[in-house]
Amino acid sequence: NVEPMTADHCCSCFGNSSLQFADMTDISAWHPVSLTPKKQINVSIGSGYPQDWSGDLLALGVFEGDLPSKEGSLSGCLATLDASLDGAIEDIIQTYEFKGKEGSQQAVRVGGKIKNVVLIGLGKVEDAALEAKWGLSLFQTLGAAAAAAAKTTKARTLALALTQLPPVDEGEASGKAANGLLHAIYETSRFKSSETGPKLESAELLFGGKDGAAAVQRAQAFVAGATLTRYLVEAPPNVCTPAHLAQAAEEIAESAPDVYQLKVLEKADCEALKMGLYLGVAEASALPPKFIHLTYTGAGEIKRRVGIVGKGLTFDSGGYNIKAGAGSMIEMMKIDMGGSGAVLGAAKTLALLKPEGIEVHFVIAACENMVAGGGMRPGDILVASNGKTVEINNTDAEGRLTLADALLYVQNQGQLDAVVDIATLTGACMIALGPAIAGLYGSSDAAAEAVAAAARRAGEKVWRMPLEKAYADALKSPIADYKNVGGRAGGSIHAALFLNEFVDTERVAWVHLDAAAPVFSDKDGSATGFGAQTLAQWVLGEAGLAG
Structure with a gap:
C-alpha cells in the first residue's frame, strides 16, 4: 500500500520549512523592469544650413510670411x-496648398541626401512666443510635430530648422x-515580450x-x-507597488x-505618528504601506522651503464601496498613483538641474485600497x-484620507512657505474639465x-476652480x-475643501x-x-529661477 502524502511528508524534504510558491503576479520575477530608458536620443545644436544637412528627415518650421503669393516665387x-x-519645396507648397498656418504640416519623401522633408506651419512670425497662454508653446508644438514625422518616416536622424529666427530668445526657443x-x-513597450521604441537616434537643431x-x-x-512619471503611471499594479515607488525615490536619492x-516610514512608524486616515486605507492590502519623504536641499543659503505631496494609491479597488459595473474604470486604477508619479518625476528633474537656495520636501503616502476582513468599512470613524475624526461614508473616497495625513506631516517639517499637492482625486473633475485639464484650487490668488x-x-x-x-x-x-x-x-x-481642513492656510500657502x-x-x-x-x-519659480 502507498501511504498518502500529507503536508508533513511534502515538507520533510525541505527540512522544517513550509513550501514556498512563486508569486505568479510578481512580473519582475519573469520580466525585467527598469526605471531607466534603454535608449537616449542625442540632441545637439548644429551650426549649418538646412540645404547642407544630410540624413533621414529634415523638419522645417515655416512662418506664413516666408511663403510667396500665388504669383510670387520662393525666396x-x-x-x-x-x-x-x-524643386521639392515648391512642389509641396503648390500641390498641397501649404500656407504655413500654425498647426499645419505636410511631409513628403524626396530621396537623395535628405530622404524626407516635413514643412511645419508656425503662423505669423510676429505672434511667435516662448510661452503659450494655454497648452504647448509654439516651439514645443514644432518639436512634437517633428517627432510625429520621425515616427511616421521611421527616421534615425533628424534635423530641425526654421525659415527665419523670430523675435524671441533663440536659445530658449531651441530648448522648447x-x-x-x-x-x-516617447513610445511605451516595456511590458511587451519584444520591446520596441522610436527609431530616432539623433536630432540636430539648426538654431539655438x-x-x-x-x-x-x-x-x-x-x-x-x-519620462519617469510615465514609467511609473503606465506600470501595472503588480509592478508599481508601494515598495516600487519607494525604490524610485531611492534611485533618485542615490543619483544625487x-x-x-x-x-521611508514603515507601518509601525506611521502608527507611532498616529496616521489613522492613511493606515485605515492601507489596512486591507497584503502589501505594506510605504510613507516616502524625499528631501531636496539646494546649495547655498536656503531662502525658500516648500512641500510637494502626491497621492500614491498604487491600486484602488474602491474598498467595500467597490468599483463595479461599466464605467467604474477599475481596470485603470493603476493610474491612481499619478500624483506620486508626478512628484517623483519633478524630484528627478531637480536631481539633474540642482537649483540653489531652496529646500523641497517630497511626500508620498503610498498604499493600496483593497477589500479584506480587516479593511475600513462604510460607517467607520x-x-x-492631528486628532480630528472622520466618518467614512464611502471607502472609494480614500485618496483624500491618505493626503490629509501626508499634508499634516509635511507641515511639520519646519516653517514651509508653500505646499502643493497633486492627486488623481475625483471623477467629478474629469467630468467638469474633460480628459486634458487639471483642476487647480488655491488658498490665495x-x-x-x-x-x-x-x-x-x-x-x-x-x-482655476x-x-x-x-x-x-x-x-x-x-x-x-x-x-x-x-x-x-x-x-x-x-x-x-476636505483637504483644506488639514492645511493651516494662515501659516502656509497651499495649492x-x-x-x-x-x-x-x-486615445494613445x-x-x-x-x-x-x-x-x-x-520649484524653479519659488527659487527665483523660472524658465
Whole structure:
C-alpha cells in the first residue's frame, strides 16, 4: 500500500520549512523592469544650413510670411533649400496648398541626401512666443510635430530648422523645441515580450545660438522627469507597488546624494505618528504601506522651503464601496498613483538641474485600497494624525484620507512657505474639465497663480476652480468632525475643501491639483507624464529661477 502524502511528508524534504510558491503576479520575477530608458536620443545644436544637412528627415518650421503669393516665387532660405532638392519645396507648397498656418504640416519623401522633408506651419512670425497662454508653446508644438514625422518616416536622424529666427530668445526657443521633440517621441513597450521604441537616434537643431546647448540640457532634464512619471503611471499594479515607488525615490536619492536625503516610514512608524486616515486605507492590502519623504536641499543659503505631496494609491479597488459595473474604470486604477508619479518625476528633474537656495520636501503616502476582513468599512470613524475624526461614508473616497495625513506631516517639517499637492482625486473633475485639464484650487490668488504660471511654462493645462467655502457644510458629520464625502454635486470642490481642513492656510500657502484625467491618455493608451514639468517649474519659480 502507498501511504498518502500529507503536508508533513511534502515538507520533510525541505527540512522544517513550509513550501514556498512563486508569486505568479510578481512580473519582475519573469520580466525585467527598469526605471531607466534603454535608449537616449542625442540632441545637439548644429551650426549649418538646412540645404547642407544630410540624413533621414529634415523638419522645417515655416512662418506664413516666408511663403510667396500665388504669383510670387520662393525666396531666401526656402529658395536655397528648394534648389538643393530639385524643386521639392515648391512642389509641396503648390500641390498641397501649404500656407504655413500654425498647426499645419505636410511631409513628403524626396530621396537623395535628405530622404524626407516635413514643412511645419508656425503662423505669423510676429505672434511667435516662448510661452503659450494655454497648452504647448509654439516651439514645443514644432518639436512634437517633428517627432510625429520621425515616427511616421521611421527616421534615425533628424534635423530641425526654421525659415527665419523670430523675435524671441533663440536659445530658449531651441530648448522648447527639444522639450516638445523628446516628450513626443516617447513610445511605451516595456511590458511587451519584444520591446520596441522610436527609431530616432539623433536630432540636430539648426538654431539655438550660444545658449542653445544649455537650453537643450535643461529640456532633457525636464523630459527625464516626465519620462519617469510615465514609467511609473503606465506600470501595472503588480509592478508599481508601494515598495516600487519607494525604490524610485531611492534611485533618485542615490543619483544625487549631495542634495537628497530619503526617509521611508514603515507601518509601525506611521502608527507611532498616529496616521489613522492613511493606515485605515492601507489596512486591507497584503502589501505594506510605504510613507516616502524625499528631501531636496539646494546649495547655498536656503531662502525658500516648500512641500510637494502626491497621492500614491498604487491600486484602488474602491474598498467595500467597490468599483463595479461599466464605467467604474477599475481596470485603470493603476493610474491612481499619478500624483506620486508626478512628484517623483519633478524630484528627478531637480536631481539633474540642482537649483540653489531652496529646500523641497517630497511626500508620498503610498498604499493600496483593497477589500479584506480587516479593511475600513462604510460607517467607520478614523482618526487623523492631528486628532480630528472622520466618518467614512464611502471607502472609494480614500485618496483624500491618505493626503490629509501626508499634508499634516509635511507641515511639520519646519516653517514651509508653500505646499502643493497633486492627486488623481475625483471623477467629478474629469467630468467638469474633460480628459486634458487639471483642476487647480488655491488658498490665495498669489499661490494659485504661481502654479498656473508654472503650468504655462511647462505647456500643461490647469484651470482655476472655486474653493467655495459655503459647500463645506456638506462635509459635516453628526457623529465625527467630518465626513469624507459631501454629496454628488460639486464633488471635486468637496474633496478640495476636505483637504483644506488639514492645511493651516494662515501659516502656509497651499495649492491643490486634481489631475484625475490628464495623467493618462485614453486615445494613445499611455501615460502622459502630466504634472512633473509643472511641479519642477514651480520649484524653479519659488527659487527665483523660472524658465
